[in-house]
Amino acid sequence: MTNILIAAAVLALLGLVLGILIGYTAKRFAVEADPRIEEITELLPGANCGGCGYAGCADFAKEIVENDANISSCSACSEENFKKIAEILGKEAGNREKQVAVVYCSGDNHKAKRLARYNGLNDCRAAAALSGGGKTCRFGCIGLGSCARRCQFGAIEIRNGLAIVHPELCEGCGNCIDICPRKLIRLVPATSKIHVYCNSLEKGPVKRKACEAACIACKKCVRAVPDSFNAQGFLVRVTEDSNLTEETIREIACPTGALDTVAHHTAANSGKEGAA
Amino acid sequence: MKNNMPIHPKHFEGGIHPADHKELSAAGLIRNIPLLDKYTLVIQQNIGAPPKLNVQKGDTVLKGQKIADAGGFVSVPLHAPTSGTIGEILEIPGANGAPVQAVEIISDGKDEWCEPMTPYPNWRDQNRELLLERVREAGIVGMGGAAFPTHAKLSPPPEKIIDTLVINGAECEPYLTADDRLMREYPEQVLTGAEICAKILRISHIVIGIEENKPDAINILRRKAKRNRNIQIIPLHVRYPQGGEKQLIYALTGRKVVAGGLPMDVGCVVQNVGTLKAIADAVTEGRPLIERIVTVTGTPVKDTGNFHLRLGTPVEKALEAAGGLQSPVGKLILGGPMMGFAQSSLKVSVSKNTSGILFLANDEVRQFEAGPCLSCGRCVDACPMRLLVSTLSKVCENERYDLAEENYVLSCLECGICTYVCPAGRPNVQHFRRAKAEINEKRRKNK
Numbered sequence: 001m002t003n004i005l006i007a008a009a010v011l012a013l014l015g016l017v018l019g020i021l022i023g024y025t026a027k028r029f030a031v032e033a034d035p036r037i038e039e040i041t042e043l044l045p046g047a048n049c050g051g052c053g054y055a056g057c058a059d060f061a062k063e064i065v066e067n068d069a070n071i072s073s074c075s076a077c078s079e080e081n082f083k084k085i086a087e088i089l090g091k092e093a094g095n096r097e098k099q100v101a102v103v104y105c106s107g108d109n110h111k112a113k114r115l116a117r118y119n120g121l122n123d124c125r126a127a128a129a130l131s132g133g134g135k136t137c138r139f140g141c142i143g144l145g146s147c148a149r150r151c152q153f154g155a156i157e158i159r160n161g162l163a164i165v166h167p168e169l170c171e172g173c174g175n176c177i178d179i180c181p182r183k184l185i186r187l188v189p190a191t192s193k194i195h196v197y198c199n200s201l202e203k204g205p206v207k208r209k210a211c212e213a214a215c216i217a218c219k220k221c222v223r224a225v226p227d228s229f230n231a232q233g234f235l236v237r238v239t240e241d242s243n244l245t246e247e248t249i250r251e252i253a254c255p256t257g258a259l260d261t262v263a264h265h266t267a268a269n270s271g272k273e274g275a276a
Numbered sequence: 277m278k279n280n281m282p283i284h285p286k287h288f289e290g291g292i293h294p295a296d297h298k299e300l301s302a303a304g305l306i307r308n309i310p311l312l313d314k315y316t317l318v319i320q321q322n323i324g325a326p327p328k329l330n331v332q333k334g335d336t337v338l339k340g341q342k343i344a345d346a347g348g349f350v351s352v353p354l355h356a357p358t359s360g361t362i363g364e365i366l367e368i369p370g371a372n373g374a375p376v377q378a379v380e381i382i383s384d385g386k387d388e389w390c391e392p393m394t395p396y397p398n399w400r401d402q403n404r405e406l407l408l409e410r411v412r413e414a415g416i417v418g419m420g421g422a423a424f425p426t427h428a429k430l431s432p433p434p435e436k437i438i439d440t441l442v443i444n445g446a447e448c449e450p451y452l453t454a455d456d457r458l459m460r461e462y463p464e465q466v467l468t469g470a471e472i473c474a475k476i477l478r479i480s481h482i483v484i485g486i487e488e489n490k491p492d493a494i495n496i497l498r499r500k501a502k503r504n505r506n507i508q509i510i511p512l513h514v515r516y517p518q519g520g521e522k523q524l525i526y527a528l529t530g531r532k533v534v535a536g537g538l539p540m541d542v543g544c545v546v547q548n549v550g551t552l553k554a555i556a557d558a559v560t561e562g563r564p565l566i567e568r569i570v571t572v573t574g575t576p577v578k579d580t581g582n583f584h585l586r587l588g589t590p591v592e593k594a595l596e597a598a599g600g601l602q603s604p605v606g607k608l609i610l611g612g613p614m615m616g617f618a619q620s621s622l623k624v625s626v627s628k629n630t631s632g633i634l635f636l637a638n639d640e641v642r643q644f645e646a647g648p649c650l651s652c653g654r655c656v657d658a659c660p661m662r663l664l665v666s667t668l669s670k671v672c673e674n675e676r677y678d679l680a681e682e683n684y685v686l687s688c689l690e691c692g693i694c695t696y697v698c699p700a701g702r703p704n705v706q707h708f709r710r711a712k713a714e715i716n717e718k719r720r721k722n723k
Contacts, residue, residue, distance in 0.1 A: 115620050115621075116618075116620030119643050120703065120706050121703055121706045121707065121710060122646075123710070125710070125714075126706065126709075126710040129709075129710060129713050130372065130373040130374070131369075131372075131373025131374060131620065132373070132374070138375075
């Protein structure tokens, strides 16, 4: 009996001594951390996407507080949290333009002509290093989904062999841009709702043979609204300051469908076929 | 090194023996095909700098005329395969998939030779610089597949001591019999070529390695080689990839090339038998490299065999010469089935390193769904470079190319065994190819 009591007493005493020791060290050697860092980390989206250029959200928060990094380099942060962070730092929130990614291609498996059955690695860059996947077009989306796998926000869908960005999910971090071997993805202001979904620099007839949905530079759109389009060689682009509306697009009626609204492009075949 | 010459092991460690189907094309002499109306000659047929075209559209050229000059030291000139006029300069599908620049030569039907280079039938009396220059001028590259300019291989830096010329007559790739036929029909040229190489390298020891499944080639070469006691002909176990440079050196001399090293680090220079014939032709007859021996084979092909094909012969014409198809094709491969590249077009043309044109039937081609690695270790047992393939496969799949580099992915010779033996159908070699490309690109950027 006494043995048990002694053991319990020793343990209790040990616990007490160690507890006091830990308490003392915690006070004595405490690291002074700015409480704002933690607060800001909480407010950041926490996806650790790296779009800001720092190693994750916590690192970014530290840089914001200590080295005055620009808060707006986080594109994924919501407007509300953005204001809160500015408040914590005692700064003006300032204006921030939301950007979204766009994949400039509309050649899915139905529209783009196939050259071969690709059965190599399921990765666009690996395919590009070989023959460039199964599609004939050497500028278009390979459709093996490297960008979709890279996206932290699930904003890119591979639908029927074509990458489609859903703007409502896209946070504009730009991670997908580098990974695309065809350099098809660009960040655009979220307000621009109309694009020419083609990136091929081939001549019109060559493009037409490779893909039903290519921009063949017929310039129908340019003739209709000259100010809103920028035709270079065999490719037409919508200018950044264009104020095209959905109605105008419908009136122009692009013969191949390369000129399209974001809403229609992302919803075009939804429900028809699942991801490749 | 010479004092303790090790006992010759008959083969390397690892490797496999896939069904080789050599019987499809091994019988029958090498055939010529009729002159074509048009040749599409790929401009870059060598590793290194691309040659520079010195002709324009509409120019008339003669057979064997130089139409492109070497673009640097690691580069060779290119010659016209027949006489005629230069047509368009166009893009055709290349052997590894990406489109390449090619020049059309429209034949005039006369097949008229240009002023030949001086033949040196008594080449033994010529000096080695002259012979080396000839090898280069004739546009000779490694014809086993790598297409590395031969003259560069034959001029090792002076601090490397070379003592052995290793001749690759292994032909370990299934289906291919071009080298086998070549050794049987042109043994004299093979030996002469080897002696010329040895003279250029200022060495005498020549070892020729031939797999045991080519007894005729071994016998013929042994009989012919009696004239030179420095030539050794060694039968090798039939095992893929016996023809890999490092595997062959190990099997024949017992020397191991360290990771990242070259054969010359262990005193060897390796040449393929096809290259030797080209060298002999260039030196003794003054003929540049304008044709090669190609195996056209596969069960769907009617009349399989080996053909003398001019460079620039489109695959469709080669197939025509082989009697066309008798059953549907599942896959067309340029090269052997293990290391060759699948093609998507019949427009691709024969170049200096095309050793075979292989058609596989529908039921011989399978598509695998890659599963997770089972860690069974078959790939590790089979890897001829003794790499930890299972680990590499996983790190490459997750794009950890830094770890791949630590695990020596750059030593991979892309023989494809790991993919062949994998029960989970994992595309290992494809992963490694990609990893190598990514690592090399990163290194270039850091330079």
